[in-house]
Amino acid sequence: MQLTGSQIIMECLLEQGVDTIFGYPGGAVLNIYDALYEYSDRIHHVLTSHEQGASHAADGYARATGKVGVCFATSGPGATNLVTGIATAYMDSIPVVAITGNVAVGALGKDSFQEIDIAGVTMPITKYSTIIKDVRELAPAIRKAFRLAQTGRPGPVLLDVTKDVTAAVTEFYPVEPDPVPRQSHTIRQADLDQALEMLEAAERPFVFAGGGVISSGASEELTELVHRLDAPITCSLMGQGALDQADEAYTGMLGMHGTKTSNLGVTACDLLIGVGVRFSDRCTGDPKTFAHHAKILQLDVDEAEVNKNVHVDAAVIGDLKLVLQKLNARLKQQHHPEWNEKIQGLKKQYPLACPEDVLTGPYVIRKLSEITQGNAIITTDVGQHQMWTAQFYTFRKPRTFLSSGGLGTMGYGVGASIGAKFGRPEELVVDISGDGCFRMNMNELATITRNDLPIVTIILNNHVLGMVRQWQTLFYGKRYSQTIVEDKVDFVKVAEAMGAKGYRITKPEEVEPVLREAIGLRQPVVVECVIQNDDKVFPMVAPGGNIEEAFSEEDLEEKE
Numbered sequence: 001m002q003l004t005g006s007q008i009i010m011e012c013l014l015e016q017g018v019d020t021i022f023g024y025p026g027g028a029v030l031n032i033y034d035a036l037y038e039y040s041d042r043i044h045h046v047l048t049s050h051e052q053g054a055s056h057a058a059d060g061y062a063r064a065t066g067k068v069g070v071c072f073a074t075s076g077p078g079a080t081n082l083v084t085g086i087a088t089a090y091m092d093s094i095p096v097v098a099i100t101g102n103v104a105v106g107a108l109g110k111d112s113f114q115e116i117d118i119a120g121v122t123m124p125i126t127k128y129s130t131i132i133k134d135v136r137e138l139a140p141a142i143r144k145a146f147r148l149a150q151t152g153r154p155g156p157v158l159l160d161v162t163k164d165v166t167a168a169v170t171e172f173y174p175v176e177p178d179p180v181p182r183q184s185h186t187i188r189q190a191d192l193d194q195a196l197e198m199l200e201a202a203e204r205p206f207v208f209a210g211g212g213v214i215s216s217g218a219s220e221e222l223t224e225l226v227h228r229l230d231a232p233i234t235c236s237l238m239g240q241g242a243l244d245q246a247d248e249a250y251t252g253m254l255g256m257h258g259t260k261t262s263n264l265g266v267t268a269c270d271l272l273i274g275v276g277v278r279f280s281d282r283c284t285g286d287p288k289t290f291a292h293h294a295k296i297l298q299l300d301v302d303e304a305e306v307n308k309n310v311h312v313d314a315a316v317i318g319d320l321k322l323v324l325q326k327l328n329a330r331l332k333q334q335h336h337p338e339w340n341e342k343i344q345g346l347k348k349q350y351p352l353a354c355p356e357d358v359l360t361g362p363y364v365i366r367k368l369s370e371i372t373q374g375n376a377i378i379t380t381d382v383g384q385h386q387m388w389t390a391q392f393y394t395f396r397k398p399r400t401f402l403s404s405g406g407l408g409t410m411g412y413g414v415g416a417s418i419g420a421k422f423g424r425p426e427e428l429v430v431d432i433s434g435d436g437c438f439r440m441n442m443n444e445l446a447t448i449t450r451n452d453l454p455i456v457t458i459i460l461n462n463h464v465l466g467m468v469r470q471w472q473t474l475f476y477g478k479r480y481s482q483t484i485v486e487d488k489v490d491f492v493k494v495a496e497a498m499g500a501k502g503y504r505i506t507k508p509e510e511v512e513p514v515l516r517e518a519i520g521l522r523q524p525v526v527v528e529c530v531i532q533n534d535d536k537v538f539p540m541v542a543p544g545g546n547i548e549e550a551f552s553e554e555d556l557e558e559k560e
Helices: 003-015 029-039 052-065 082-089 135-150 164-166 189-201 212-215 219-229 260-268 320-330 337-349 361-372 386-394 412-423 435-452 466-475 491-497 508-521 553-559
Strands: 001-004 020-023 044-047 070-073 096-102 128-132 155-162 169-171 206-210 233-234 250-253 270-275 293-302 314-317 377-380 427-432 454-462 503-504 525-530
Touching: 001 003, 001 096, 003 029, 003 082, 003 135, 003 164, 003 169, 020 052, 020 412, 029 070, 029 096, 029 164, 044 435, 052 070, 052 082, 052 233, 052 412, 082 096, 082 320, 096 135, 096 164, 128 135, 128 219, 128 314, 135 155, 135 169, 135 361, 155 164, 169 337, 189 270, 189 320, 206 219, 206 260, 212 219, 212 293, 219 270, 219 320, 219 386, 233 260, 250 260, 250 337, 250 386, 260 293, 260 337, 293 320, 337 386, 361 386, 361 454, 361 508, 377 386, 377 412, 386 454, 386 466, 412 427, 412 454, 435 454, 435 491, 454 491, 454 508, 491 525, 508 525
Parallel strands: 020 044, 020 070, 070 096, 096 155, 128 155, 206 233, 206 270, 233 250, 270 293, 293 314, 377 427, 427 454, 454 525, 503 525
Antiparallel strands: 001 169
16 A cells, blocks of 8 residues: 555554654654644554653653653754663663654755754664665664564664655555564573583572563563572662562662672672673672672673673573573572571661651652552652662562663653553552752653643652762762752642642651552642751762672761
8 A cells, every 4th residue: 555654654653563652743753743643543642841751751661561662753953852861771771762853865964954863873872773765665664673672682773764755655565573582592502501500509699680680571580590599689770670579588789879788798609690780880889899709690681791891700691581491490499598597697787777757768768668569660760869769669570660770861750650651551650759850851740740640759859969969978078069959949839830739748757648648649749858968878889899898877977
């Protein structure tokens, strides 16, 4: 059948099972949006307040559902406004397809109005980016984009489509997409044999799980490995929810703001099994001292991650679900009672501090965890509140913690919460933010209220840029350069002005009743929690330090 390029985009999206798109229209994509009007009964478009919000929403949708998130933007500034969101998805291996418009082929390279080489701009932060200048290439390019976004290590793909291509007509042939195969060809029997030998020889094994477990849907297999190996387990920030954190084997997050139990345990173990982790600097600290008593076994889909940040003794490359299934099928039940007793002793010796006599971020998040029983979808921005969430919220299931890990994107949370809610409308979605982060994209609160989304946004307001201030306190002699945000912004009035219900909490005893009421309203709500400006995230490891030397507030006081 003869279709325009814009209609072909719609048909290809339907082929891929796309039901929701996040975007913002403009001149170069008018033909696409005109076609979207025709397809509005089959594809729901969410108009965000800013293109960056659209990219974060597509990312949040993908993280919450496991499907590909899709966003649209026009040429020039519309396209460049997607860049931060695309980079966020790239750093955390999130499958997103971004479709942008551009000027007509004849106007390319002439500094035309709103012309930008967005394919070139995004080349370093996508798995693939290209410009489509021939309508006959459009359908194959879209199908390729979706396949690449999901194959192997997931990630974002960008397609830039010139305006004349969106108007041109060509023959369209529907294609039923093949299932995306799990990467199995790289799984070598010799590697599995070596891994099995290491697992069975270990006396003090420790499992370190990351976001790759969630991407591959391997949470059940991970849990089975932990129990078969009779080992404790820690997670990276991106691995939150990779297994039920109520499991006794879980020791908390690893690294700069990880628990002392995890940091000391990894340092003392004789075998560290990295499952879907990239051993980032925030997890390892000084790579020369990281797990220096242990052999390291790495399981990952991406061979490029092996020996990139830390040296490993063995690796198995392939889809984690398949790798873990193969290992679990052959691994005999192991028993390490003395090792586990030591780890449980560390958990009792070094609990995370959560004062209850004053309003703090940890207190708010722990109460939220209790009220929701760890079953809400939580999105965050970046900073102290993000770390407190990873420390004090008990995540029970995968795809319930949505946060910018690798890029550390302030302003991510509100857009991600929108994507999560559209992707899983039956779930409670709570966005946890700081006052500095919330300012960056609080315009997306208008998107929440326009769509009447029952999202609860919690702002931990300390009137400073908390994490940067914490570093200035500890490492810069308390020289607070541009981190104090004492202004006259009233977040309750902002919420009300945008059509949401607003609350302000100033005392610990107000937290539980307000949160219960906010959740029960089933409407857009903003809850501002006013906390002290010098509250800090502990434990902490100095940048580039040994994770074994994690210090608490008490440690600092004793040192002083």
